[in-house]
Amino acid sequence: MANLQSRMEKYKNKRYEKDGYLFIFPIVFMLATLIIYPMCYGVYLSLFNTNLVNKWKFVGFKYYIEAFTNPDFYSSVLLTFKFMILVVIGHFVVGFILATLLNREFKGRTIMRVIFMLPWFFPEVVVALLFTWIMNPMYGVLNDILINIGVISSNISWLGTKELAFPAIVFVCIWKGYPLVMTMILAGLQSISKDLYEAAEIDGAGRWKQFLYVTVPSLKPILTTVVILDSVWWFKQYTQVFTMTAGGPGKATTLISLGIYKTAFTDLRFGKGAAWGILVFFICYLISLVYKVVLKDE
Template sequence: MRNTYAQQNKWAGYWFILPSLIIMMLLIAYPLLFGGYISLFNTNLLNKWEFVGFDYYLQAIKDPEFLQKIGLTFKYTGLVVIGNLFVGTFLAIILNMKLPGRLIFRAILILPWLFPDVVVALLWKWLFNPLYGLINHILGGMNLISEPIAWLDKPEFALFGVVMASIWKGYPLVMILVLAGLQSISKDLYEAAEIDGANKWKSFLHITLPGLMPVLVVTIILETVWWFKHFTIVWLLTAGGPVNATSVISIDIYNTAFQDFRFGKAAATAVIVFFICLLISYLYRRFLANDDN
């Protein structure tokens, strides 16, 4: 009886995680494997399945336009992640202070994260509108511009507009994670540093920053992977234009699959993006994580 009871306890944990495991296999593992499978074919997913092997991968690596779009995606991702880290960390430090009404400001500042991407894109499209947009109105009222600027219609400004909208959408996640990290740092460390004569800057460098490093590593990995493959905001604001100024790799995958109906080539590009995200995560963990992690 003891052996039977021990065996039941041994398998009980597996039975509890089985439903979640099945759901993950259906929603995550199967699409990944199927995407890798169709990347080996020239297919329309209906009646055309011409095996091409790794031809699409070789074409992508040798294609200068593909490499240019990967470079643009890195640029877009880097600007958004840096902006999110700066804005989110700055606001988290302020909200961690004992200021009146900070709970209200926390609720207000988290709102962009709660809005759907479609709402965020439409809101910023209205703000950037050259005829009645609020941004041109403010800049014109301050005499900083002499005529309205078509922010999303000019190649030199389009990427800036997309990055601004993405930062506004993404900073609340960084703010929440950094704020949680700040509140986990013991106040005794700051008191001891103050007794030893350390100023605010030295306390930040030697206490706050090391204490936040585990949180920052996870945050940077999540942010980079998320924005590297982001699609919705870019598509709704510019659809990759003008003149491919904002044509990040997710836009290229969408156009290849659903406009050119070259699903095999699109899947191959998506697989390459997947491995790039894995490499980014590994490099972050390798060079930013502490030894204890």
């Protein structure tokens, strides 16, 4: 009898295991088709000097070695890091302030939450075209408003000058991306028990100490996840920058993603573009590792 029960349990376990594989097969297949295969093909392309049509010359790791000695690659990566750091900091500053305000009880809070989420709902191309029109030097509303209130005396080319194009792009990307950080922080704030704040208040902790010793530790897991996702997302940003400036003026906004696009689709050097793309993948992976080490729980 015991033997029979044991066999039945083994049969059930095998059946459950088989059902589990069947359930995960569709998503594994999609991941393999949409992510793993393109990545493997990208690694394969990076070993060739190719235009994908009639030119396939094997060059090995030549493009990887060239990248580490190419000043354009270094300058693009450094500019991208600068862009990423400024945008992520902006997201967290704006997101934290708004999440704290929206976490309070007041009339119309739900409507305000929806309004502050709107930038995230718009496609990146739409946001880029909208701000390109707003910042247009001839008929943009930004110049018109600033002239009317006396801040400037003549029209400014916000996206046409090296000094202003990069800050303008950073501002637009902060406006586009802060709702994600705001929403995640707001969800984390709502999950913190009020008992913790009451206990801290009884112990004599003011608002600043409550923030340091209750809010921040409670939000640490969420903040770690959000900062990794946000950093990787904006390090590989392409759409908004290309739509607004196409990397100009000069190379003032030429992020590494734009450099890869130009190399592959303008110069038709797909092997070199693929090699740079693989290097960007590893940079993004290293960013996530650094964050995990620095922000890990004790």
